[in-house]
Amino acid sequence: MIHRREIRPLLQHPPTGETVTVMGWVRAWRGNRFMVLGDGSGPETLQIVVNGEDFDEDTIRAIGFHACVGVTGELVASQGSGQSVEVIAKEITVFGGTDLSTYPLQAKSQTMEFLRDNAQFRMRTNTMAAVFRLRHALAFAVNKYFNDRNFYYLHTPIITGNDAEGAGEMFRVTTLDPHDPPRTEEGTVDYGQDFFGKGTHLTVSGQLQAEIGALAMGKVYTFGPTFRAENSHTTRHLSEFWMIEPEIAFADIDNDMDLAEDFLKYLINHCLDNYRADLEFLDERIQQSEKNLKADLRRPMGLIEMLEFTVKDDFARITYTEAIDLIQRSKPYKKKKFEFPVEWGTDLQAEHERWLVEKHFKKPVIVRDYPKDFKAFYMRLNDDNKTVAAMDILFPFIGEMVGGSQREEREDVLRQRMQEMDVHEDALAWYLQLRTFGGCPHAGFGLGFERMVMFVTGMGNIRDVIPFPRAPKSADF
Amino acid sequence: MIHRREIRPLLQHPPTGETVTVMGWVRAWRGNRFMVLGDGSGPETLQIVVNGEDFDEDTIRAIGFHACVGVTGELVASQGSGQSVEVIAKEITVFGGTDLSTYPLQAKSQTMEFLRDNAQFRMRTNTMAAVFRLRHALAFAVNKYFNDRNFYYLHTPIITGNDAEGAGEMFRVTTLDPHDPPRTEEGTVDYGQDFFGKGTHLTVSGQLQAEIGALAMGKVYTFGPTFRAENSHTTRHLSEFWMIEPEIAFADIDNDMDLAEDFLKYLINHCLDNYRADLEFLDERIQQSEKNLKADLRRPMGLIEMLEFTVKDDFARITYTEAIDLIQRSKPYKKKKFEFPVEWGTDLQAEHERWLVEKHFKKPVIVRDYPKDFKAFYMRLNDDNKTVAAMDILFPFIGEMVGGSQREEREDVLRQRMQEMDVHEDALAWYLQLRTFGGCPHAGFGLGFERMVMFVTGMGNIRDVIPFPRAPKSADF
Numbered sequence: 001m002i003h004r005r006e007i008r009p010l011l012q013h014p015p016t017g018e019t020v021t022v023m024g025w026v027r028a029w030r031g032n033r034f035m036v037l038g039d040g041s042g043p044e045t046l047q048i049v050v051n052g053e054d055f056d057e058d059t060i061r062a063i064g065f066h067a068c069v070g071v072t073g074e075l076v077a078s079q080g081s082g083q084s085v086e087v088i089a090k091e092i093t094v095f096g097g098t099d100l101s102t103y104p105l106q107a108k109s110q111t112m113e114f115l116r117d118n119a120q121f122r123m124r125t126n127t128m129a130a131v132f133r134l135r136h137a138l139a140f141a142v143n144k145y146f147n148d149r150n151f152y153y154l155h156t157p158i159i160t161g162n163d164a165e166g167a168g169e170m171f172r173v174t175t176l177d178p179h180d181p182p183r184t185e186e187g188t189v190d191y192g193q194d195f196f197g198k199g200t201h202l203t204v205s206g207q208l209q210a211e212i213g214a215l216a217m218g219k220v221y222t223f224g225p226t227f228r229a230e231n232s233h234t235t236r237h238l239s240e241f242w243m244i245e246p247e248i249a250f251a252d253i254d255n256d257m258d259l260a261e262d263f264l265k266y267l268i269n270h271c272l273d274n275y276r277a278d279l280e281f282l283d284e285r286i287q288q289s290e291k292n293l294k295a296d297l298r299r300p301m302g303l304i305e306m307l308e309f310t311v312k313d314d315f316a317r318i319t320y321t322e323a324i325d326l327i328q329r330s331k332p333y334k335k336k337k338f339e340f341p342v343e344w345g346t347d348l349q350a351e352h353e354r355w356l357v358e359k360h361f362k363k364p365v366i367v368r369d370y371p372k373d374f375k376a377f378y379m380r381l382n383d384d385n386k387t388v389a390a391m392d393i394l395f396p397f398i399g400e401m402v403g404g405s406q407r408e409e410r411e412d413v414l415r416q417r418m419q420e421m422d423v424h425e426d427a428l429a430w431y432l433q434l435r436t437f438g439g440c441p442h443a444g445f446g447l448g449f450e451r452m453v454m455f456v457t458g459m460g461n462i463r464d465v466i467p468f469p470r471a472p473k474s475a476d477f
Numbered sequence: 478m479i480h481r482r483e484i485r486p487l488l489q490h491p492p493t494g495e496t497v498t499v500m501g502w503v504r505a506w507r508g509n510r511f512m513v514l515g516d517g518s519g520p521e522t523l524q525i526v527v528n529g530e531d532f533d534e535d536t537i538r539a540i541g542f543h544a545c546v547g548v549t550g551e552l553v554a555s556q557g558s559g560q561s562v563e564v565i566a567k568e569i570t571v572f573g574g575t576d577l578s579t580y581p582l583q584a585k586s587q588t589m590e591f592l593r594d595n596a597q598f599r600m601r602t603n604t605m606a607a608v609f610r611l612r613h614a615l616a617f618a619v620n621k622y623f624n625d626r627n628f629y630y631l632h633t634p635i636i637t638g639n640d641a642e643g644a645g646e647m648f649r650v651t652t653l654d655p656h657d658p659p660r661t662e663e664g665t666v667d668y669g670q671d672f673f674g675k676g677t678h679l680t681v682s683g684q685l686q687a688e689i690g691a692l693a694m695g696k697v698y699t700f701g702p703t704f705r706a707e708n709s710h711t712t713r714h715l716s717e718f719w720m721i722e723p724e725i726a727f728a729d730i731d732n733d734m735d736l737a738e739d740f741l742k743y744l745i746n747h748c749l750d751n752y753r754a755d756l757e758f759l760d761e762r763i764q765q766s767e768k769n770l771k772a773d774l775r776r777p778m779g780l781i782e783m784l785e786f787t788v789k790d791d792f793a794r795i796t797y798t799e800a801i802d803l804i805q806r807s808k809p810y811k812k813k814k815f816e817f818p819v820e821w822g823t824d825l826q827a828e829h830e831r832w833l834v835e836k837h838f839k840k841p842v843i844v845r846d847y848p849k850d851f852k853a854f855y856m857r858l859n860d861d862n863k864t865v866a867a868m869d870i871l872f873p874f875i876g877e878m879v880g881g882s883q884r885e886e887r888e889d890v891l892r893q894r895m896q897e898m899d900v901h902e903d904a905l906a907w908y909l910q911l912r913t914f915g916g917c918p919h920a921g922f923g924l925g926f927e928r929m930v931m932f933v934t935g936m937g938n939i940r941d942v943i944p945f946p947r948a949p950k951s952a953d954f
Contacts, residue, residue, distance in 0.1 A: 001731040002918065006627060006695070023727045024695075025915055040695035040726075041627050068692075068915040070727070095917035096886070103914050120907040121914070123693035132694065136629040143620045150483060150518050152613040157945040158635065158702045159648070159679075159717055161952040171636070171650050171672070173679065175706045178649065178658060178666045189655045195648070195706055195716070196952035202636075202650065209945060209954055215545075216600035217609065218483070218501075218517035225635045225701065229652045229672055239672070240636055249517075250500040250547070254478040409573070430597040430954065437580050437598070438502055438545040440572035441479065468634040468686060475638040475673035477686055477907065 004070070008042035015077035015085045022046060022087065023070040023095070025124060028107070029063055035089075037069065043130055043277045047078060047086040055092055062094040065107045066124055069094055112464055119468060119477055127285060130278040131457045131465055134271055138452055141270035142223055142244055145263055151219040151246060156206030158225065161198050162427065169229040170201035171239075202227035207444060208378070208431055210247035211407060214442050215434050221246040223449075231472050235461040236399075238450060240470040247444035253380070253389040253406040256443035257317065257366050260393055260402050264364075264447075265311045271456050272307055279304050279456075286458050299397075300358075303458045306396070309363070316361040319369045320348075320387065326360060327352050347374050353394045364401070365394045377421040378431075379405040381413055391445075398455050404445025411435035481547070485519035492554035492562045499523060499564065500547040500572070502601060505584070506540055512566075514546065520607055520754045524555060524563040532569055539571040542584045543601055546571055589941055596945060596954055604762060607755040608934045608942055611748055615929055618747035619700055619721055622740055628696040628723060633683030635702065638675050639904065646706040647678035648716075679704035684921060685855070685908055687724035688884060691919050692911050698723040700926075708949050712938040713876075715927060717947040724921035730857070730866040730883040733920035734794065734843050737870055737879050741841075741924075742788045748933050749784055756781050756933075763935045776874075777835075780935045783873070786840070793838040796846045797825075797864065803837060804829050824851050830871045841878070842871045854898040855908075856882040858890055868922070875932050881922025888912035 004023045024039030024046075035048040048071050052060055063069060070093040078086040100106070104118045105125070115122035122128045146153065159173050175195040176182065182190040191199040206222040213220035222245040229239065246259065271279060283303040290298040301309060318326070327333055327342045332355060340349040348356075348367070356365050368391040369382060379388035389406035408414040414435060418425055425432065453465040463469035468477045481500045501516030501523075512525040525548050529537055540546060547570040555563040577583070581595045582602070592599035599605045623630065636650050652672040653659065659667040668676040683699040690697035699722040706716065723736065748756060760780040767775040778786060795803070804810055804819045809832060817826040825833075825844070833842050845868040846859060856865035866883035885891040891912060895902060902909065930942040940946035945954045 001735075002727050002729050004727050008627065023917065025693075040629075040693055066915045068917040070917075096912065096915045098914045120689050120910055121693070123690060124915070129694060132631070132690075133629055135632075136624075139630045139632075140620055140624045143617055147613075147617045150485065152517075152610055153616045154609070154944055155612075155616075155702075155719060157717065157947060157952070157954065159704075159947050159952055160954070162954065169652075171652060172655065173648050173650060174655070175646070175648060176655070178651070178653070178655075181655060195949060196947070197950040198952070200952050212597050212954075213600060213609075213944070216502075216517055216598075217606060225632075227636075240634065242632060250479050250481050252479050258478075433597055435573070437575045438543045438573045438601070440500070440545045440547075467631055467690070470634060470636050470673070472672060473674040475634070475636055475675070475677050477634065477637070477639065477689075 006041040007037065007039045007046045008044055010075070011044050011046065011083060011085060013075065013085065015075055018075055019072060019090070020075045020087065021070065021072045022048075024068070026063060026065060026067045026069055027126075029065065032060060035063060035069070035071075037071065040129060042133070043126065043281055044083075047080065047083060048073065048089050049086055050089045050092070054089070059092050059094060062097040063092070064098055064100055066098045066103065066105060066121075067094055068096040112461060116463055116469065117476075123467070126281065128464070130281050131453070131459060132467065133278050134275055134282075134457050135453050135465060137271050137275045138267055138449070138456060139223075141267045142221075142449075144270075145266050146219075146221045146246065149219070151221050151248075152213065152217050154206075154210055154213040154217075154220040154222050155224065156203065156209040156222045156245075158203055159196070159200050160203045161196060161200050162208070168204050170204060171227050171229045173200045173202060204228060205243070205245065205446065207245050207247065207446065208428070210245050210444060211431070211434060211442065214247040214249045214444070215439060218250070219246070219248045233472060235463075236451075238462055238466060238469055238471060241462075241466065242449035244447045244449055245444060247442065249440055249442045251406070251443040252441055253368060253391060253443060256404050256406060256445060257368070257391055260391075260404060260445050260447075261315050261364075261366070264393070264401065264452075267452060268307050268311050268456060272304070272311070279307070282457050299458075307456065310395075313363055315364040315366050315393065317366045317368070320367055320371065321369065323348065323352075323356060323367050327355065330355060330360070345371050345373065350399050353399050354396075357394045358396050364396075367392050367394065372417075375405070377417045377423050378407050378414070380408045381417065389443075395451075395455055398451050401451055401455070402445050402447050404443065406441065406443040409435055409439050409441050411439070483518040484514065484516045484523045485521055487552070488521050488523065488560060488562060490552065490562065492552055495552055496549060496567070497552045497564065498547065498549045499525075501545070503540060503542060503544045503546055504603075506542065509537060512540060512546070512548075514548065517606060519610070520603065520758055521560075524557065524560060525550065525566050526563055527566045527569070531566070536569050536571060539574040540569070541575055541577055543575045543580065543582060543598075544571055545573040589938060593940055593946065594953075600944070603758065605941070607758050608930070608936060609944065610755050611752055611759075611934050612930050612942060614748050614752045615744055615926070615933060616700075618744045619698075619926075621747075622743050623696075623698045623723065626696070628698050628725075629690065629694050631683075631687055631690040631697040631699050632701065633680065633686040633699045633722075635680055636673070636677050637680045638673060638677050639685070645681050647681060648704050648706045650677045650679060681705060682720070682722065682923065684722050684724065684923065685905075687722050687921060688908070688911060688919065691724040691726045691921070692916060695727075696723070696725045710949060712940075713928075715939055715943060715946055715948060718939075718943065719926040721924040721926055722921060724919065726917055726919045728883070728920040729918055730845060730868060730920060733881050733883060733922060734845070734868055737868075737881060737922050737924075738792050738841075738843070741870070741878065741929075744929060745784050745788050745933060749781070749788070756784070759934050776935075784933065787872075790840055792841040792843050792870065794843045794845070797844055797848065798846065800825065800829075800833060800844050804832065807832060807837070822848050822850065827876050830876050831873075834871045835873050841873075844869050844871065849894075852882070854894045854900050855884050855891070857885045858894065866920075872928075872932055875928050878928055878932070879922050879924050881920065883918065883920040886912055886916045886918050888916070
């Protein structure tokens, strides 16, 4: 049995002089005397004082950047500044050294691209460890928020025979022999002989299945991986990402907006309250990286300042029609600075959303009641017959953070919308039946988890907020 | 905006006579006067007293089994037994009726098979709602246990280009044209032109990637879907299931066993402490269903009794060698009642595991130090050179609940084990590098989440503890 003390809680202990054993990775090794040790329990490090004469040369030589070391020693008051305690080493065990002539990481910082290619080591860097601790923080906050409010976590299927939703290009899942698949008499691939007896894909959303849950258990949420087989090479898209989709019975679009705003603020507050040191590290990192940029290319606020600003005030709430009107009366519109046209009936582009959020309202904005023609079939038709009870929440830097809607609960209206939008009724007979039998007004939304991690950590590339990113031509590890 | 009170908390309120609005589904409708309403917030229901003369005939007629109804009325002390409060209806809104001549569910109970085929409605039944509330309870407990102990939640990849682990048959993920895929000059399918630039599959385990996390952040866990493309039609196997895999640095097999036992007990205690009413319902259900069975086919204990029994005592801990010895000295062995042979070097079969757990120790059993020949390449070789530091935790009814091991941290030993077991080094160069640079003793285990849900709910078929089961020839919804 191995016994060790974790560094984060140990730093809170008084310097009693007691003998403690700590284990971790060497973050820095100064003058063959001061070893800075971190064990991943938090961003904090513990200083170990190594008196060279107490140890053999091999041990001293094996201590180096990112070497894995165990130290037993005396917990005393720190002589230097910064930490309250340090350890005077009595025994040192080097579990695993790092030959710096071949170790891919170096004490100086590496590019994000390099770290992505060496993902077996990138969590050892201060930046990525902070990002993944905050990713954990956000994931836990998601589950805690919903648990404390009597929502039930629903695992919707990853492999789906449902191809009716049309939210994007899908990955096919199969066990058929790819070289010579079985064929039907007409010569097409015979999916009847595939593993599930039909063609199957990776899910693009758990929403339709979550509606089943909400219409039985009242309030549910999903939190799981979703997939898009789109050939996007941007800093905002992944082929595999995690999504959170709450769905609530007895709720309209107003209930939905209230829930989403409260939820997003809760997530941010959870990080501010519990992961301050990691946020401070990332805040400082951004300031350093922007030091040499022109003032107008820098972020208008520091990371923590922006997070605090986001939670303290109500989000702006406007209709799509009001948004179009505001943009058409804006300076950049009049000066023809927008690339894309703005007129009622076309979707808002990123440049318009950014203007609303970053220039006009200077805070998150909820836009509701979009034209039905570019929204999904399941969104509830408003009384004007032109718009649907949909809402998007727009954030600075990120753009669309949340997309949600009240769902069409009226069977006849839903059926007509499906026909208009060419969604086959047969495939969604069960979905229509949720309206035929015991239905009610209900609503929900989707939050792309990685977008939230980007917002909270300030990372600029979505591939740096998920441990093992999947993108076109990229599925290492 | 819709305002309603949830039933579970409302039942704790004093009968103040205040006007409240509740919404839910009709569980029973007695004598056109007493409506039993549930909203999924818990297993509890609220009695609504409906004075027929206060409502029009259409409303009264629309109230029926599983109709979705909103009621505004006066919260008063209950006249009957069971509940403390009831509501005298003043207004009733029927959101969605259920025409009982066509509604698939009926007030009398249906078979589990029928409910599986009608999964759009099965969560509306008392049994399945209780199961899925407990599934939620266990999922939340998983996250809370690890969060409170400074583990970080790691999302390991679902789509993987890693095909080296060999834990089972895999599903292929592709976007190639299935009718006429691109071919290489040799005529084989050209995966270089596939979405990820190579052949990819759905993950069978996140363990190897979790080791990356542990060797940087100290303690991590995964909790996500995993897949097996095996043609199993049993009540214990799914093609898609959720798995929990903690991985800890600075840990040996003893730390690993302690963590697993403590974790399993925590999960069970969380349900006993917070979901008593659901457990009581399921306990009663099992007793009813076993009423007509012969005594020796019934469970030896009630559900809650068994859960309490599991958490109160230490698990038995024995080596594989001791297990073989115990079985060879057992009555059923001597009387040749076991179907499979028992000798050192062969794996334990379910019948042997059941004897150990249910007959001999009468509690969960941890078996450790299995022969290396039928265990995975990454398990740490013991000093005897014959066994590895692996452990399985065996539970009554379920069999193997947890499988774990200390990982081989010695690069030379690991490399030799890979060669012996025909695991290609090239594909796992990054895994070997975790040993070359900054490695240390580490360990972890895997818990099949659905097996735990089966144990806690007492359900006999794994397809009834996941909302949308995937199995050969079955991927509906």
